[in-house]
Amino acid sequence: MVTIDRERFRESFENYSRIGATANGGLHRLTLTEADKRARDTFVDDLEALGLDVRIDRIGNIFGRRDGTDPTADPVLIGSHLDSQPYGGRFDGQLGVLASLETLRGLDDEGVETERPIEIVNWTNEEGSRFQNALLGSSVFAGNTELETALGLTDDEGTTVEEALGEIGYDGDHPAGPSDIHAHIELHIEQGPSLEAHGNTLGIVEGVYGMSWLRATITGDSDHAGPTPMHTRSDAMATAADAVSEINRLPNRLSADAVSTVGEFTIGPGSINVVPDTAEFTVDVRSDDDSVVAEAVTRVKQEVEHACSRHSTTASVEDVWSIESTAFDDSVCDVIESVADDQGIAHERMPSGAAHDAKHLNDIAPTAMLFAPSVDGKTHNEAELTEWDDCVRTANCYAAVTVELATQ
């Protein structure tokens, strides 16, 4: 039996939240920046204070190992990520890492020994906002991305992941490869409105949406905004606006769960009285059903093409990144459900619209996730909030599931 120390958990959360804090109560802690380094340093200190064996792998993932009574048993892996979105919230990722840390502290408090070792992890670059392959550390760990490819990715300033790791001293030497894992669980905030809408306080995550990221580049011709009649223009902005309007209407035509988002958008040359000659934007499409994602990608490309033909412009649409939908492990979900029932927690089984590192871990170990409710479903936003009661309730369930899995 493990109990989360509500106040210590809170204090730990507040301490970490000061690292990269924004003026509006959010977090700006992009992966492998100075702020991320300070969060990592604090995390390593905390692991060492627990007497854990700490190791850093070549992609900068940080592991701490708490031994079990059976030295030959495969470990249970728990954890999440400490990096944040640009001007994001304090709960996304961080809550899961700190719930994992508090679980280990709780085990020590009560002198619990588990049969299996328990390993805690902080994954590198979950967010993908600085280096645009999200879930990078877990993907390399699970063998889904080549280490060399990952290290060679660059940010907007041309800095590679390898250079960034070196700059903050997290270019570890442990192999960044799969190891035998008995089971993996990740605690995270829901980042959507379902739990709140249904009056539940725990999400048992059965899988993750499939998704595709695209980048469209529209090329037109710049012209004077006055003497150029509408019908002789090749307006890249007008093209992009038409395409984006249609792309935003696609989900409703495809399935109830599908979503599409245009999150980045720039035009050139960008002068008030000049018809724009370039427009570039990203598209993020997701669904629980991979065939819906595939259809959405096809239609995004068609809508861009149609808009170009209306405006005498040209375009290329590049596939940036995609992942198939994931079905998590039923037996791990069952353990979570049984613990939740024991603890009297109102729960629901649900898919995750957001991708998580657990998605990659699922390829190499039985995996599932626990979601805590998000107030108003808000996330990737400085106002992101999960009530502390819900944080503690979910962490208690998570700790008990960890012990259960470590004694299997």
Add this chain to the structure above:
Amino acid sequence: MVTIDRERFRESFENYSRIGATANGGLHRLTLTEADKRARDTFVDDLEALGLDVRIDRIGNIFGRRDGTDPTADPVLIGSHLDSQPYGGRFDGQLGVLASLETLRGLDDEGVETERPIEIVNWTNEEGSRFQNALLGSSVFAGNTELETALGLTDDEGTTVEEALGEIGYDGDHPAGPSDIHAHIELHIEQGPSLEAHGNTLGIVEGVYGMSWLRATITGDSDHAGPTPMHTRSDAMATAADAVSEINRLPNRLSADAVSTVGEFTIGPGSINVVPDTAEFTVDVRSDDDSVVAEAVTRVKQEVEHACSRHSTTASVEDVWSIESTAFDDSVCDVIESVADDQGIAHERMPSGAAHDAKHLNDIAPTAMLFAPSVDGKTHNEAELTEWDDCVRTANCYAAVTVELATQ
């Protein structure tokens, strides 16, 4: 009789075009920058070489005066502007200044004395791309903008016009106010496709479109692109895309000559997997008919409002700048037409969709403009081109009109 020296005019044009030249054959010579200073210095040298009395006024307009035989007569004013759009073309503005310079050289070549003085001018900040009040120098000169207001305008980096003038040494001490002018003509490129389409090589410009500049700011809520269902979003990008699509359709619903342009567009926070919470864009609407411009402004605001109500976002639309349509002076147009007929130039009377400094001068003196054709109507673009034959033909007409006006 004055004849433009084709080769000297060409050489002068090529020399000036090297100042702020871009790699793609265009011009990047934003107002009151180092490049603008060098063009101004060259211009002042050229005026002094002609023995003209040079003066700089408090808004940085540069004048050169060639005396007439009647010292009491009001002068004929000729000229245009040497500043350029960001990565714009070489003909816009510069051609008119250099045709004026060549006109004065031609008068000297042939020892022509005119009854009236002739003044040549280079106006400050015609383009409005660095300091967003276009036609600034001529507006102050005509008494349509207060000098103090103009000097206090800031660029994106917070530099004022006054500071920028001081930095390049063009903070002159001559009063920047109206003086008595007999007539004003400006030579400019058409920047549109009409002359070419009609097989004419001279436009006699009877007036300028009315126009309004607006800036819309949309506020939504940032959210995770995955778990946030489409119907719970407040997506600033989706709102802006819908509004811009409609804004681009407005002209066709209003009148044959109306145009609308969204030339600047930015969103925030700008992450591939985050629903944008802000979008900001400019709108430029124009028509020969002021009531059409007014109706367009009303509808732009309505379309933004409708888009907001569809997407649960809010917006403000700010009126940035506007000018009413202008009717140039009939008698000056008649002089141009009579000279064009004498010289056998195929011409048409037309309005200008682009604003020009002559617009402000028309408020204080009889004014009209001459347009040279633009190949493919291209302008505000590095590929902007007017065939040299057309430049010389229009300049010859312009020179003869100048002499005609100066002997009235």
